[in-house]
Amino acid sequence: MAMTHNLRLLSDAIVVGSGTLVNDNPGLNARVPVVAPLDNQPTPIAIDPEYKMPVTAKLISNYHNGIGKQPILLAYRDSPKNDKRLALEESGVKVVDILTPSTPLNRQHFNTLSQIFGFTRFMVEGGATVIKSILAASANETSLSDTLADTLVVTVSPVLIGDGVSVVKNQPNNSKTPNLHHKASKVFGKDVVFVANFIDN
Ligand SMILES: NC(=O)C1=CN([C@@H]2O[C@H](COP(=O)(O)OP(=O)(O)OC[C@H]3O[C@@H](n4cnc5c(N)ncnc54)[C@H](OP(=O)(O)O)[C@@H]3O)[C@@H](O)[C@H]2O)C=CC1
């Protein structure tokens, strides 16, 4: 986890899907091991078009406690301005309507976030659904200079969890599996971390 927190510190924004948000209630701030200064914290971004984020979410309390940046929630264009959305906005969540139903996360979404907020370094933490769409978008890019994602970091822990979660199976239609170039492997405690770059198909 120390490595994860250092990666967070190197990022402008940390992206997770609503599944991770609801299951884990993550903080997504950089704690290395103590909380890094607010100016250096990444902005948490939740892809949460159904407004599943509870107003008690750690992302929100971290913001109010000065240990995390203002959280951003990505919703659909023309999303309803319903009571839940208003409650989240009143709690301090910045809602950005840039998603389109049935459209996986893609370069355009990141370009828009860069234009609005000036982010250039995104770290996509999970979960499987979001990572699958990033891998698919990266595999379908035409050249290395265009690749949406540039680095994949995989941690393998010595824990058996049954079938686990497949990241590249059941990719969206017409998408390829990205080509990867092994960059480095390192043991951290009991975990092995693999780092790979995306290369041209
Ligand atoms: N081991 C690790 O390092 C990590 C593990 N995880 C684990 O992953 C699990 C969650 O994974 P998973 O269930 O796949 O969920 P995700 O966290 O990937 O979230 C998926 C949800 O995000 C929303 N979403 C994603 N892309 C789009 C899009 N383009 N447009 C609209 N909505 C979108 C949808 O929300 P909706 O359905 O609300 O419309 C979708 O169901 C958690 O249990 C967590 O513990 C997570 C992070 C790291």
Ligand SMILES: Nc1nc(O)c(N)c(N[C@@H]2O[C@H](COP(=O)(O)O)[C@@H](O)[C@H]2O)n1
């Ligand atoms: N990127 C990443 N690498 C790991 O090795 C991990 N174990 C995780 N875990 C995810 O981090 C989230 C919790 O964050 P906070 O500690 O609450 O800030 C949670 O979503 C885990 O799934 N991520």
